[in-house]
Amino acid sequence: MKEYENKAVYCQVLCVLKNYLYKVNPITSRLNSFKLPYILLSVILTLNVSNSFGFINDLGSNGYSLIPAPQESVLTGRDIVVDESWGIYTSVDSNSIVLKRLRHGAKELHNLKFTGVGAGKIILKLTNDAVAKDLNPKQGKQAYRINIEHNVIRISSSAEMGLFYGVQSLLQLLRPVANGGFNLPEGVIADWPDLELRVVHWDTKHHQDRIGVLKRYLDWAAFFKVNAVAFEIEDKYEYPSHPIIGAPGAFTKEQMHELTAYAMERYIQLIPSVQAPSHMAYVLKHEQFAHLRADDSNYHICMCNEDAMQLIFDMYQDMIDATPGVNYFFVSTDEVYYAGICELCGDEYNEENRSKIWVKFVNRVHKWMAKRGREMIAWVEYPLFPEHIELLPAGLIDGIMTQGRSTTWIENENKAGIKQLAYSSIQGGEYLFPNYFPTIYRNKQTEGRLAKASNTVPGVKAKGANPIGAFAAAWDDAGLHNETFWLGWATVIQYAWSTNKPSLEQNTIDFMNAYYGYESPYLAGIYKSLQKGARFYENLWDKRISTERKPGYGSSYGKGIGTEKSDPYMEMPDLPSASDLSRGSVFLGKYAKKITAASVLKPEIDELINKLFYAISHVSRNRYNLEVFLSIAYLEKYTINTVLRLGKIDNYLAKASEGNLSNKEKIQQLVEAFELGGQILSDEQNMWSSFQEVWGKSRFEKGQSVGGRDFVHILDDVKDHFADRRVGLDYMLAPFERMEMKEWQNQLRQVIISYAEKNNEEVKGMEVKRLED
Template sequence: MFSIRFTVITLFLLQLAVHAYGGMEHFRILPEPQSVEIMKGKGLHYNDLSFIVNRSGEDYPVLGTMLGSLPHKERNGKGVYLSLSEKEVPQSPEGYVLQVSEKGVFITSSGQAGLFYGCQTLEQLMEDSRDFGLQIPALKITDYPDIAYRAVHLDTKHHLDRMEYYYRMVDKLARYKVNAIIWELEDKFEYSSHPEIASPNAISKQEMQAFCRYARERNIEISPLVQGLGHASFILKHHWELRENPESDWEFCPSNPKTYEFLYDLYQDAIEAMPYGKYLHIGGDEITAIGIDKRCKETGKTAFELQMHWLKQVCDYAKSHGRTPIFWDDMPLKFAGLWPQILGDETESELDKSWNTEKLDQAIELFPKECIYMRWNYGDATKPAHKRLLKWYKEKGLPVMAATAASAGDSPFMPREYTKANYIKGFSQLVVENDLQGILATAWDDGSPHLETVFRGYIAQGEFGWNPDGRTVEEFAEAHGQREFGLEAGKGKTDFIQELEKAFFFFDGALVESGRRNPAWGTTHFKLIELPDKTHPGQWTQKYQKRIEQAEKEQLRFEQIRRELTEARQEALRNRYTLDIYEQNNHLQNYPVRLLLALRDLDKAAGEENRLKALDHLETVCNDFYAMRRELEAVYSRTRFMEQPDGYIPDMNHHNHLSAKSNNSDWLYLYEKPMVEKILSYIGEKY
């Protein structure tokens, strides 16, 4: 009995000691380092550090808030020492060794990027030491990225954020060791060669150059994506003469020499605006109508041959201007009949019978060797067919880059499934296994989600692009909450994000009988649900019973999210704006629930007095829509422009993207706004 009691007391004292001296289980470095060794001896607290010096003789890397406040001169106390060395450090120029002891902190790397990332890691250690009253233990971190090129995608085709917000975005991406951005410009950039293309609020070349310089100082390389053969509405809505199909602004004609003259002008402008990037992404995906006009037919080439002819021309241009071209690879796969299999779930044994690359093999000479083929898969990239395709590319000696998704356009408000972190992790592992050229986390603007809701996916790319086998997705979600908000990991403090992701599934179609607003597949015509008939009380409730039952469950989910968000806002140490965005999204997703439950109450009200009370409540809920909209847009507009500027010409839009449905913000409430109008009209007519 004594020995048991002694053991319990001993364990308790050990736990107290670990907390007092800052055991690493309370620290969350993101991305997770490759190796952390706890050393003998004492560590230090964040406020023990009184200076930082760079012994390499080079410029200091850009420092975070805490390190940046330290003087660059030795003084009394403990310091941070930076040095460059080729010995006993990772081979990667982004790798570093960070050592903490009671004497101070020593960061060593073979390159400036490694010193920068070592300082980012130290900043996080200091942050946790400050936030949770912990001592940083004596330790040695040996760290380096498993993937050299770790990019995120910025798509501004349908909206533009304020320029200062993009600067803050770069600071955050650098903090999590993302080292590249591929920016899909469309009409949000002032092309000096063709100014008619630019939106009135477009970013100037000089502004973009300054922004790229700022990013470069933080080890982030920015390269342009200028859509080419297809996705060309931003150009062809102005230049009908370059269209393949006069009725569509989607595709250029690849047989028209002026197509290339025009694209080369745009490429030159983009390269000059983003002078430090090594890539030129030329798009080339989702082509539907090549080969139908007279010029193309006269060539005698197939649609696939015409596309590959275009690809060869633009790749030659990129190469001659010092850029490596990147091309979305889906059209060759559709030509070869492999697309259904790439998206499917066939097993290895099933693929043995059906897998056929004969068409691709025969066309291999049409594939430019200087081009990087961007293999995009926004779901589970580890399925057998997809892995076979990567093997085919490797066998043919074609360079490949991965494209996963931080937001795949499946919701206008919230990316789903841990902000796609599972898929990001899986594809990152394949990049390492197959020695691919890098990875890009796309964030399509089809539904224009606020970047604050996408950032967890971007940060997941930082996490798993650096160390794909480090954390589980659930562990990452906890680490994200600690790093972003100062909410101690392991306590489920950000579980509300997962619940909010789930809530939007019901929101998507809660108010319609038919229709689709999922921006990944394009919007369709819709039919709103019926309204109660007071001459047949209870009939409406019976008809929509399952929907109402789900609405009741969603109301409980809303209350849970609201409670957890309130607690997070109270405890958060930073990034409260992100929580503001989540809060507004929570109110929005709950709005159809409130309407449904108010309609249920009206339908079930017995007696004239109760019916009038229910009617009054329904009218109040309808009028609440306008207050909710004002508040949401006030919060959103702190960082983004909520309307297209005067004079903006909308696309014909081949894909009918949700966020292109209106030049103002009406598209955000595609079903909610007309439903409110329908109910208010119904109240006026029936009551």
């Protein structure tokens, strides 16, 4: 009842305010008469006022986007106009990131340079009473208030971090108008985070971004109020204590210092994430560490070998030294399937002892980290037994609290004093593009990663968890470009920041407006079409027992289980006999459904490409993001066209084998098939050249050689990541390569020549290959 009574009071006071404002002179007396109504507006914010009305929140209904959505806002329904004549007034140090972001962000995002020659004022103020809420200190310093009125914008907070977030919100809200100025909604916004720590995941196991690109990522992460990045760096750091671990061209200590300082200035903790004791093929592939492998597997290090533990601590120390000033360290205890399998462990290898050895490892590392001033985050998961949770150290942060956790597990963590991060994965193993939206994936209907992420925090809270933050995982297993992750990252942060969440649909549009600009065309459809094309690509392939790699060591089910690996590929149409052109005809029968699906999808992907070209020319920022999307769309188009052309090729070959055609007509059918095969190969070469050029703008060459050092590419004994099957970027072409189209085309050429010679016919329309070629 209280909520409805408060809303009634809100509506009554707002009506009084609106009537008052509309009566005053809008040009001269309005500013002087605004103090009393604004006091009333501030009082309203002490009531239990929701920021959501119906299907869209109040900012959205007034034509504005802000992501994450603010906790509270009261708007008058009127706009104010901001232009370059406005000035910035504050006692904050002139070198503060708050001022730098306001000035540079206005210029970068809006081509707006505040000159201070007019009456408009942007006032930044540090004050302890900016937001009157019961917040813990870490939340409190992130809270801010924005008061927007005619000729005055006041941003206030108890700390510069809150001012920084207030500036980010102001920059998002500025909406361009026709006369060259910008509108803002008149009213008050009071905002703070529900969860104090909001982490996005940079996984670099199969690629290395350029330093300038990572700085841009930090800028945009801060724009969405991210305050931590889990940097899963694997072999992309030089590791001064063991340089052989670092891949050629790995980041240096100086570069990491530069990146860490850049992040810290923007109130982002650049948290090193080091995989150990499992997922260690990037280390154990090197022969000098072979003696540290558990049971001779490069996936897992012996947890009972002191030399192995010292190696892990050396790597930890290297990353601590690389990230000065950071408060956390992510000890990535990910998928420790084989804890204790090393013969040095002594105890019987069974489920209970696996759990105990895992606990021993975590406790030892936690103590080591505490001595070095780092809070430890870990994946608190298998092989841990629920009853062994009480053995873990208080203050440990569980980075993978999901709705799948049992209430017993959560209760045990709470009793043990273990902190929690609500975990959402915005990318797992999907090829080319994430499953953001509902789809059928691997023969199962899925709700989409966005919907799942939007429910993670309330879902784990409902089961008794008390998360201090959220973790937005974006795994590099399938080698997706990081530009595909921004919608997912922003969505996880949206629902970690604000309890009064907007609808998922509004969240998506708010992201588009913030990331691409208010004047952007409708882009959600582009994302959905990209996803659809990516699922066609992924679902297209047959799988055969791998001839490219040996069987694995094991799987999550145990040693020796699930060891067989597969190679995605597609069969080529059967070649005809050179003597009489007889052939099998299984291709069309086998792939009829996929050919039909390709023909249905082709117009949508063709239109997707047109929409992307249009969008690139109309968005006001982040055009490169859409350029990456365009490269993916062209790969999807190539895939669709290849399937359709192979269907035509099979038709040509089938006609050639029919007895009612003359030899000359049969040869012409064969030549048509040959030329179409050549077109497939030619289109692949052209598409791939442009594809590599686009991705190379933001990334170093995958598996690069630098300074006389070559990348050591040895496959993981357990994991078989799609992106790891090739040294370079061509893992996306690997399924096509396995079709051996060039060899198939050469064989068809010989069939054509032999059949023509046998029947004394001339071959027309096919380039004759010279002997020396």
